Amino acid sequence: MDDLTKWVENAFYNLTDNIGQRMAGTNNNELAEKVLSNYIKDVTGTVEKFRFEITRWVPKQWKIEVDGVEYKSLLLGFSPSGSASSDPVYVYRASKYEFDSGDVDGKIAVAVRGGDLRCEQKYQNIAESGAVGFVQVMDIPNGILRAEKIASNKIGPIPAVEITYEDGMRLIRKIEKNRSVNVSIKTVIEGGREEVSNIIGGDIDRSPIILTAHYDSWFNTPGAFDNASGVISVLSAAKISKLNSIAVILFNAEEFGLLGSKSYSQKKAYELSEKLILNLDVCACKNSVLYTLQTNSRRLAKAAVKAADQAGLEIVVTSKLSHHSDHWPFAKEGVKVGFLFQNSCNIHTHTPYDTPEKVSVKSIIRTAKFTSKIIENFINKTSPSH
Ligand SMILES: [Zn+2]
Known part of the structure; x- marks a missing residue:
């Protein structure tokens, strides 16, 4: 087993099998924050927290x-x-x-x-x-x-x-x-009110692309597809990327209505106006190589189509943006975004059946390599315009 496979396997099962349910505001969510802070530092060299408040009611x-x-x-x-x-x-x-x-x-x-x-x-x-x-x-x-x-x-x-x-x-x-x-x-x-964190790795100011994924889960599920698959794909993509600086943000409280990305974009959207947010949510189907990319950036669309071609994957690109994941608060502020996901394997999301054996380490690595290829094509494009 090569090092990347070992790393992905370890990180993925740690999040889904060991920690499990990661609803924002719970002890498990805090545990995931600690574990992911170590991973993000390992991958990008730095770790920072962006704290924000949520309201959570429990019966x-x-x-x-x-x-x-x-x-x-x-x-x-x-x-x-x-x-x-x-x-x-x-x-x-x-x-x-x-x-x-x-x-x-x-x-x-x-x-x-x-x-x-x-x-x-x-x-x-x-x-x-x-x-x-x-x-x-x-x-x-x-x-x-x-x-x-x-x-x-x-x-x-x-x-x-x-x-x-x-x-x-x-x-x-x-x-x-x-x-x-x-x-x-x-x-x-x-x-009542409590404080939770987005986790940030890498140099946001210097990186032209920011990879994002939400690490919280729905209340009753280990959230393997939704969204340990996105989190580990994003971290692995940063790990294998040949660029020396890739920034990553792991958002929290997405499942409560994009609360982590909304509070971050409220404070930072103007600083991101020249950057690209590439968000991954539910993206490591075992039995499908069909991806969907929603984007308002033609440059990203081209980079992704080329990357799919190079990797033997299939991709559908649309300019219509979903309002249901963390790219949306940024798109609303005029930031260039991409939302990469796989449709065919999200039937179990938000149920106790969104379990790790339905995702494979191989498919996470496939998504990570694809993502890093997309980034590479995007950066290497000589045209300065989006
Ligand atoms: Zn999700």
């Missing part, structure tokens, strides 16, 4: 009772601490034309999961109509509960829980038979 207790009987439940991630007690109103899938706000005002609304609206949107619709509580009924049977989030940076105005399909159908039947029913909900969450 502590929740309970729903129907006529005094407790139902199995999960707290929905946008629920604040609170309590509510009233007769319930069934609002179907809670789109605005499915109920009259007058009927919901002051009541606990019961809606079924699924359909066209995300549960945040349903919650917002019923909260805006004056409801005092929100009960979401799971749309899959067999007692399964699957709250979208168990921790969140944003919370709403009224307590919200999810109940099983079976309990939900029982409750809805009671409501529809016009029996008098009492529902009470009580929720407790804890949390």
Whole structure:
């Protein structure tokens, strides 16, 4: 096994197997910050932290009772601490034309999961109509509960829980038979502001290209594709790059709404106006050599197409930029960016199944070599314009 393979294997499994879940603000996230600080220093020669604040809420207790009987439940991630007690109103899938706000005002609304609206949107619709509580009924049977989030940076105005399909159908039947029913909900969450870090390596001022990837994960997953694959690819690319200075930023709190890249771009975007941000997120598919590059730089597009050609990889280049990863806050400020990812292997992202055996060390090295080739082509291009 060559040195690079050993290094990649070690770093990748350290992040996914040993540390695992790396949600911003957790102890694991702090541990990942320490470990990655060592790697980034090893690769670029320097390490610096960019500190910023996030708000993180974690559920502590929740309970729903129907006529005094407790139902199995999960707290929905946008629920604040609170309590509510009233007769319930069934609002179907809670789109605005499915109920009259007058009927919901002051009541606990019961809606079924699924359909066209995300549960945040349903919650917002019923909260805006004056409801005092929100009960979401799971749309899959067999007692399964699957709250979208168990921790969140944003919370709403009224307590919200999810109940099983079976309990939900029982409750809805009671409501529809016009029996008098009492529902009470009580929720407790804890949390508040805390400081977390982006990790910076290399000389940002002197490097024309900054490689970026987010190192935090969703709450319930070791985040192998999303985004240990990007982090290790970026570090490996910097490691094998022939340039003497490559700058790297590992962003935090991407999963809470790009908080790390937003706070960095707010302070630094003007200093980056002549540079290129190349962001990697979900990019080491085992069984696919098809990459997508979204970019507002024609020079980068050309460099990438050439690199794919040289490496025998396939690439689709588009100028439409996704708003869902860390390149976006910079693009919005007029900075040249590229977003490199692989589509075919992100089916498990944000689930417990985003596990390391679904990514291979080989595919990370392939992505790293590809990235370093792209950089090389980009720099060697004689034209000074982007
Ligand atoms: Zn991601």
